[in-house]
Amino acid sequence: MHWQPKPGTTLSTQILTEACQCVESIGGQKDGRWRSVLTFYKPMQRDALVPVDHPRDFLGLALQEQPAKYYFILRPNRIVLEADASIQVIMEKLQSYKARVTLNFEGFQYKLGDFQVRVGKCVPSASEALRGIMMEVEYIPLSSIDKSRQVLEEFFDIWQETISKKSLPGHFMHIESNFADYGLQDRYTSHHTAVQYATCMAQLIAAGPAKPVHPIPVHVYSRRTKILPSKGADSWMAPMQKLSTGVAAASQSKEVVLRISDGGVLGEPSIPGGSDKGQWPTEGTRNWPRGTLAPTRYWRILKQWLVAGLSLEVTPDRHHISSVPCVTVEESFGIVCN
Amino acid sequence: MECVVQGIIETQHVNALEILLHGLCGVPKEQVRVHELCLKSGPNLGVVPSEVRLLCDLAQPTPSWTVRHVGGAMRGSGADQISVLVRTVVESKVSNNVLRFFYGLGYKLDHEILKVGFAFTFHRGAQIVITVTSAHKMPKLHAIEEALPITPNIHMVEITASATAENYNEVVAAVSAFCEYLAPLLHLSKPGVSAGIVATATAAAASLMSNSASKPL
Numbered sequence: 001m002h003w004q005p006k007p008g009t010t011l012s013t014q015i016l017t018e019a020c021q022c023v024e025s026i027g028g029q030k031d032g033r034w035r036s037v038l039t040f041y042k043p044m045q046r047d048a049l050v051p052v053d054h055p056r057d058f059l060g061l062a063l064q065e066q067p068a069k070y071y072f073i074l075r076p077n078r079i080v081l082e083a084d085a086s087i088q089v090i091m092e093k094l095q096s097y098k099a100r101v102t103l104n105f106e107g108f109q110y111k112l113g114d115f116q117v118r119v120g121k122c123v124p125s126a127s128e129a130l131r132g133i134m135m136e137v138e139y140i141p142l143s144s145i146d147k148s149r150q151v152l153e154e155f156f157d158i159w160q161e162t163i164s165k166k167s168l169p170g171h172f173m174h175i176e177s178n179f180a181d182y183g184l185q186d187r188y189t190s191h192h193t194a195v196q197y198a199t200c201m202a203q204l205i206a207a208g209p210a211k212p213v214h215p216i217p218v219h220v221y222s223r224r225t226k227i228l229p230s231k232g233a234d235s236w237m238a239p240m241q242k243l244s245t246g247v248a249a250a251s252q253s254k255e256v257v258l259r260i261s262d263g264g265v266l267g268e269p270s271i272p273g274g275s276d277k278g279q280w281p282t283e284g285t286r287n288w289p290r291g292t293l294a295p296t297r298y299w300r301i302l303k304q305w306l307v308a309g310l311s312l313e314v315t316p317d318r319h320h321i322s323s324v325p326c327v328t329v330e331e332s333f334g335i336v337c338n
Numbered sequence: 339m340e341c342v343v344q345g346i347i348e349t350q351h352v353n354a355l356e357i358l359l360h361g362l363c364g365v366p367k368e369q370v371r372v373h374e375l376c377l378k379s380g381p382n383l384g385v386v387p388s389e390v391r392l393l394c395d396l397a398q399p400t401p402s403w404t405v406r407h408v409g410g411a412m413r414g415s416g417a418d419q420i421s422v423l424v425r426t427v428v429e430s431k432v433s434n435n436v437l438r439f440f441y442g443l444g445y446k447l448d449h450e451i452l453k454v455g456f457a458f459t460f461h462r463g464a465q466i467v468i469t470v471t472s473a474h475k476m477p478k479l480h481a482i483e484e485a486l487p488i489t490p491n492i493h494m495v496e497i498t499a500s501a502t503a504e505n506y507n508e509v510v511a512a513v514s515a516f517c518e519y520l521a522p523l524l525h526l527s528k529p530g531v532s533a534g535i536v537a538t539a540t541a542a543a544a545s546l547m548s549n550s551a552s553k554p555l
Contacts, residue, residue, distance in 0.1 A: 043383060043444070050382040054444025077442040079435055083405065087430040090407045096384030097443065183435070191433075 001156075002200045003133035005170040011130045015168055019119050019133065020108060022162045028110035034118040034136075036105040037062040037125075038197055041072075041097040059201065060088065060099065061194050071194035075202070078181045080191045102126075103201075105134055114140050115155060122204065132204040135172055136193075143188045145179070175199050339412075339502065340427045341464075341509045343517060343526040345495045348535055352470060352493050354543035355523050356456065357550045359468060362519055363460040370471055371396040372453045373482055375437065377445040390445065392436055396482070405430045411528075412506075421517075422510045423528040424501065451475060452485040455493065463512030464499045471496075495524055 003019075005011055024030075039060040045052060061071040062085070070088055072081040091097060107120020115137060122132035137155060142148040156174065163172065177192070177199040184191055347355055356367065373394040379387050391406040409426030411417070417424060432439075455471030472493050474485035497516065501509035517526045522542035525533040536542075 044385050046382050046385065052380075052382055052444070054380060054383050055442065058443070072439065074439060074442045077438065079439050079442055081433055081435060081439045083432040083436075084430040086428055087405060087432065089428045090390070090405055090430055093407050093409060093426075093428065094379070094384065094388040094390060095386060096379050096388050096445075 001135040001137070001172040001174045002203050003135075003170055004173040004203075009169040011133065013121065013130060015170070016107070016119065016121050016133050018166050018168055019135065019163065019172075022159075022166065023110045023112065023117050023119060026112065026158070026162055028112040028117055031109045031111045031116070034105070034107045034109040034120050035064050036197070038103045038105065038201065039099045040101040040103075041091065042100045044096060044098050057100075058097070059198055060091075061197050063190060063193060066190050069190065071190065073194050073198040075198055078183075080182050080184070080194045080198075082191060082194075103131060107134075116140055134200060145186050145188055145192070148188075173203070175203055339424060339506060340498050340500050341422045341424050341506060341513050342496065342498045342529060343422050343513060344497075344529045345524045345526040345533060346492050346535060347470070347495055347524045348539065349472070349491050349493055351523060351539050351543040354546040355470060355495070355520075357546050358520065358523060359458050359470075362516075363458040363462075363468075365458055365460050367456040367458055369397045370453060370455045370457050370469055372471075373450065373480075374453060375450045376448045377440050378448045380444040380446050383444045389448070390440065392440070401434070403432050403434055403436050405432050405436060420510050420514075421527065422513050424506050424510065427500075447479075450480070451488070452482050453494075454485075462516055464501070464505075464509040466497060466499045466513065466516060468495065468497045468516075470494070495520075495526065497526060 003011065003015060039062075040057050041060055042057045043052065043054050055074060055076050058075070059073040061073065063069070063071070068085055070083050070085045072083065072087075073079070074081070088099075091099075102125035103122050104125055105120050105122050107118060110117040110119070117138075118134075118136040120134055121130055122134055123130055137152060137159075139148045139151055139155070142151075160171065177195045179185075179192055179195060182191070182195050184195065360367065373396055375392040375394075376389060377392065378389050389408075391408070393404045393406055395402045395404070407428045409428070412424040452474040453469075453471040454474060455469060457467060457469040459465070459467045470493055472490075473488045474482075475488050476482060476485050478484065497513055499509045499513050520526065521536070522538050523536060523546075524539065525536050527533045
């Protein structure tokens with residue numbers, strides 16, 4: 001289950017604290033810490049101009065209860081692969097996909113009668129930004145999904161009633177995963193857990209990140225690199241695969257610098273959208289506004305550039321540390337590629 | 339990492355080799371029946387083209403799958419002076435949908451073979467595995483039941499031993515020492531540096547076979 005905030009509200013660790021208190025209020029006893037690590041793997045392309053037939057990304061998952069194992073989830077193909085943990089080394093050596101964004105699920109594990117409950121937050125490994133709140137409920141005596149459905153639904157009802165008393169701005173939501181699509185049987189395994197993480201991630205991504213409440217300083221530079229062909233509005237995510245350099249470092253930065261490729265190959269493509277069209281950045285981008293942009297305008301412009309098929313690189317500006325909050329590109333867009 | 343040497347032996351002498359190995363190793367042989375699929379990255383995928391091997395162990399009642407990545411060999415003057423190749427190898431046991439997974443990632447099947455034979459695993463200065471196999475090709479995709487030997491008269495012999503950066507010298511010494519016991523029957527060398535068949539093999543094999551006839555295993 002994941003926490004679905006009410007529209008217009010933001011996530012906070014207070015919600016997690018309240019949720020933990022709720023588990024304890026219905027008899028949950030702390031049974032250690034809980035930690036899972038989910039990684040987005042993205043392809044490494046030799047030539048951005050050549051069309052590709054590989055996925056934009058896939059997920060890797062390390063579960064605390066299976067320390068020697070690692071799971072890959074390839075959602076478009078409905079595949080969940082179980083492997084020894086050493087598969088991560090193999091992926092690294094192949095240099096075909098790179099671990100781009102890592103999300104940690106951290107929290108507490110509770111014993112609650114025959115149930116095991118885990119509540120925790122979802123945070124990127126390279127920052128403290130709260131991306132979501134997750135909850136896992138397991139009914140220990142049964143491993144049949146069908147047979148345990150009713151008892152879990154009853155638990156869920158009690159849980160919703162308990163948490164609703166806190167008047168929190170949102171609710172926990174359970175999205176049913178279609179295990180059969182992945183060829184999984186009724187007997188619950190860690191493969192099922194991996195699929196649930198993938199489903200939950202899709203929901204967190206769809207819900208989107210918390211929007212910054214302060215302006216973000218944006219510095220725009222131009223740089224001669226390859227330009228992706230114009231993709232059109234329907235596939236504007238594709239160029240996101242170029243969002244690579246310095247992503248991990250960027251999330252630790254107070255500020256994000258966008259280096260925009262132009263290269264002049266496409267001439268001056270028309271940028272979809274109206275009022276924010278602005279002047280197309282030319283070499284040196286001297287005529288592109290530098291300085292602080294309002295967040296909404298910032299993201300709108302960025303998206304428009306992506307629609308136009310530009311490749312982007314993100315690097316932190318180490319020389320200009322600002323005190324304003326930062327929303328990094330991988331938080332707001334990189335994961336959206338899923 | 340692993341230390342590895344390879345060689346070839348005429349099929350007619352494989353029985354003699356088995357007798358010799360049985361005597362040297364003192365352990366029962368294991369059947370080898372491995373379907374090996376070599377996948378290569380599709381066009382434009384990866385910083386450099388990459389290759390991965392999927393091994394399906396068919397000798398077990400339930401086939402099990404392993405992903406194997408063979409890295410570059412150790413280089414330098416030190417490496418040149420030893421007769422054993424030292425290279426990085428990473429393996430991972432995986433679920434049986436691994437082929438579909440790698441296809442999904444954009445990898446393509448380059449070739450597949452079926453290796454049939456036997457192996458001995460024993461400890462002699464290091465944990466050593468010696469496999470004697472015949473490579474089979476498949477007339478149709480994945481048709482392992484119809485597989486035919488590629489070189490009916492030749493078997494491949496491979497000795498591997500896992501090692502670390504700290505102990506590979508000792509492991510190399512152990513592998514080299516073991517190779518000497520096999521010298522009358524076959525010559526083992528670094529992969530890719532074929533030493534061919536050994537001239538003394540026929541005589542050595544005949545001697546082994548006559549000895550074994552009087553001393554049943």
